[in-house]
Amino acid sequence: MGIYFEMFITFFKIGCLAFGGGYAVIAILQKEVVEIKQWVTNDELTDIMAISQTLPGIIFVNSATMIGYRKKGLLGACVATVTSCMPTFLLILILTFVIWGFTDNPIVHKAFTGILLGVTALIINSVKKTWQTAVKHYTDVILALLSAGLMLFTNINVVLVLLFLAALGFAKNLYFLTVGGKQNESH
Incomplete structure (x- = not known):
């Protein structure tokens, strides 16, 4: 049960930090599942990301599903899939009720601009790491x-x-x- 809880925590945490979608999350995935957890190798992650991009759906969720399956089979894939979706689902639920009326607010708009700039840096970092591997x-x-x-x-x-x-x-x-x-x- 310990590994499933560890997968739950890991993919939930990554899901909370996955602003900008699949390309932005590559660097976080590489750090967590390759360097820290060592669930897959760098080459395997590169292959997983390539396959995830060709499949329908969200790249991060597809990648999490494959990593979960690689680590613990079908149950691992289910845990990783559900957990990777949870933060986005919860955030969208909260945003729908709380922030929807504030989207025209200049402060909120500037905050989202800052987030986009951070996502751009994550994508550039991901391109660099993928380039080095591929x-x-x-x-x-x-x-x-x-x-x-x-x-x-x-x-x-x-x-x-x-x-x-x-x-x-x-x-x-x-x-x-x-x-x-x-x-x-x-x-």
Whole structure:
């Protein structure tokens, strides 16, 4: 029961700090579940985040579900999923009753602007950490720039871009495995 309570506390805490959505929460997830709890490795978290982005739903909840399943199976996935949703549900419930009438207030508006700036910093930090984990070869830089270009400058669906990049990444790795293996045999 201890691990489930630990998962409950961890994902509830992360959910309370997950302003800005999935991309902003990557750094917090990395710190909590990789560095502190060691429930998954950095490479596994990178894979989990990539899969979570391609699935429907909230990236953080998808990631929490996969981490919970990885750690404690179906019950772990259920605990992580419900717990990761709780803070948002409670906050929205409170905001609906308390703050809804104050959204035009300049002080409230400035507070939300400050939160957005903080979220921007979290996203930049997440990009840096993901880059360090994912980019291992110059071809990875090319694929990253290609995907960024497709998402920024076209109207192609993100899922299609990710599937296209997954196919290119698979082909690239297959090529290097076959060509690299043949080059090693000749030496």
